[in-house]
Amino acid sequence: QVQLVESGGGLVQTGGSLRLSCIASGRSFRDYAMGWFRQAPGKEREFVAAIAWTGGGTYYADSVKGRFTISRDNARNTVYLQMNSLKPEDTADYYCAADYFGQGSNYARNYDSWGQGTQVSVSS
DSSP states (O other): OEEEEEEOOEEEETTOOEEEEEEEEESOGGGEEEEEEEEOTTSOOEEEEEEOTTSOOEEEOTTTTTTEEEEEEGGGTEEEEEEOSOOGGGOEEEEEEEEETOOOOSOGGGOOEEOOOEEEEEEO
8 A cells, every 4th residue: 555645735725726636655656556535524526637657647636627636757657636726615525546557447446555745724
């Protein structure tokens, strides 16, 4: 398994931007697909974006497509989530997750390592 630590959350106004980072340690980062999920108060955890272990495939929830971009830097053991045009409905705790040799699944059950989360709040 890998250990994951997210950062970059905060409070931003509607239309603003944030970049989340997730640093991995432990097993070889490049062997993992990485995903971002979020959970709003009182709601279930939902898929946001994922990137395959090869880095060649990226996947997004319809609600964030065109606004969010996932990327990875294997040399830095880091995955990023660039979030633009933020909306109040993007307010949630954001979690990164790792899936060994995964292709970028949108199912949380496929991921075997999770970070502690970082909070994103978007004010209207």
